[in-house]
Amino acid sequence: MFSIFKKKPKPIDTSLLEPILTDMHSHVLPGLDDGSPDVETSLELAKGLVELGYKKLICTPHVMSDFYRNTPETINEAAAKLREALTKQNINLELEIAAEYYLDEAFLAKIEEQEQLLSFGDKYILFETPFMNPSAFTDKAIFQLQSLGYKPVLAHPERYVYMYGKYGKLAQMHEKGVLLQVNINSLTGYYSKDAKKVAEQLIEDRMVSFLGTDCHHTRHINMLHKAKENPYYAAALNLPLLNRNL
Ligand SMILES: [Fe+2]
Numbered sequence: 001m002f003s004i005f006k007k008k009p010k011p012i013d014t015s016l017l018e019p020i021l022t023d024m025h026s027h028v029l030p031g032l033d034d035g036s037p038d039v040e041t042s043l044e045l046a047k048g049l050v051e052l053g054y055k056k057l058i059c060t061p062h063v064m065s066d067f068y069r070n071t072p073e074t075i076n077e078a079a080a081k082l083r084e085a086l087t088k089q090n091i092n093l094e095l096e097i098a099a100e101y102y103l104d105e106a107f108l109a110k111i112e113e114q115e116q117l118l119s120f121g122d123k124y125i126l127f128e129t130p131f132m133n134p135s136a137f138t139d140k141a142i143f144q145l146q147s148l149g150y151k152p153v154l155a156h157p158e159r160y161v162y163m164y165g166k167y168g169k170l171a172q173m174h175e176k177g178v179l180l181q182v183n184i185n186s187l188t189g190y191y192s193k194d195a196k197k198v199a200e201q202l203i204e205d206r207m208v209s210f211l212g213t214d215c216h217h218t219r220h221i222n223m224l225h226k227a228k229e230n231p232y233y234a235a236a237l238n239l240p241l242l243n244r245n246l
Contacts, residue, residue, distance in 0.1 A: 017237040022246040023049065024058040024120060025100065025155060025181060025212025029078040032061040033068045035216040042082050046093050048221035049213065052228075056094040058120045058246060063099045065106035072116055075099065096120060100155055101127040103135040111144045119150060121246045126181065128155040134162050142178055153179045153210060158186050158198035167201065174207050179242070181210035185223045187230045203236045210242055 027035020028045045036042040049057065061075055062068040075097045083095055098120040101107045107127070110117065119125050125145055129135045145152045157163065157170050157180045174180060185191065186199040202208050213224055227233050 017234055018244070019053050020211055020237070020241060020243040021054060022056040022058065022243050023054050023213045023215070024098070024124075024210055024243060024246055025060050025126060025183070026057055026215040027059075027061060027100075028057065028215055029059045029061050029075065029082060029097075032070050032074060032078050035061065039081055039085050041217075043085050043089065043091070044218065045215055045221065046082070046086060046091060048218065048224075049215065050091060050093050052213075052221070052224055054093065054213075056096065056246070058096045058098050060098050060100040060126050062102060063107070064102035065104055068102075070099065072097075072118055075118065098124075098126060101125065103127050103129045103137055103141055105137065108137045108141050108144075111141060111148070114148070117150070121242070123150050124153050124179065124242075125150045126153045126155050129160060130162075131159060132161050134160075142173075142176065146177060151177070151179060153181050155181050155212070156183045156186065156195075156214060158182060158195045158202065159191055161194075164194050164198070167198070170198075170202070171205075171207070179209040180207055181212050182208045182236065183214045184211050184227045184233060184236075185214070185220060187232045187236075188223050188227050190220075190223045200232050203232050203239070206239055208236060208239055208241070211236055 027033055028042050030036050030039045030042045036045055061070050063070045079095050079097050086093055099118040117125055142152050163169055182199045182202055186195045189196045
């Protein structure tokens with residue numbers, strides 16, 4: 001694999017690079033999914049993200065039929081609770097809502113019936129697919145989202161096992177206009193060696209449009225601190241990331 005680094009790169013001071021002030025992928029809203037279970041935990045995570053330098057979070061709870069039947073109403077309610085708690089504690093962190101849509105039949109139905117979808121920024125829609133097997137609905141969903149003027153954003157492309165060894169498929173999706181969001185923690189090897197490799201390659205190929213924390217719990221916060229010293233994180237910060245327009 002071609003590498004932009006000739007020798008093993010040394011840790012560098014990423015505080016000198018233009019930071020990302022907005023995170024657009026997290027599970028910090030209380031009681032909606034496998035992220036924060038309650039307001040207290042959400043506050044702890046929010047404080048951790050503020051310490052990391054974030055000023056704004058676009059909160060993206062899972063929307064997945066059978067498991068997480070979140071709606072714009074339930075997500076709004078949870079955000080209101082967390083906003084109130086943040087204000088009480090004088091924590092300066094702006095919250096917006098969106099969602100991480102799991103690409104299943106129910107999501108396709110939502111698109112086809114033109115139900116309200118939670119987009120963010122310039123009509124971006126964050127979606128994920130199953131981890132082990134491709135979804136039969138991917139192409140159709142992407143096409144229909146784009147026809148409706150949405151810009152689909154694939155969450156953590158580096159984490160899909162079925163894509164390993166098929167980097168061309170990711171490149172194809174990117175060419176079709178699907179924006180790619182890499183998890184910052186993938187760069188530390190937190191998820192797997194394969195995820196780390198694909199994330200690095202995507203950065204080298206300048207195919208990354210967004211970075212996200214995908215923060216679920218405090219272990220993720222600790223890792224995010226480590227990731228700040230990662231040379232690929234620095235390389236990613238040098239890309240024209242769309243986080244900066246949110
Ligand atoms: Fe996520």
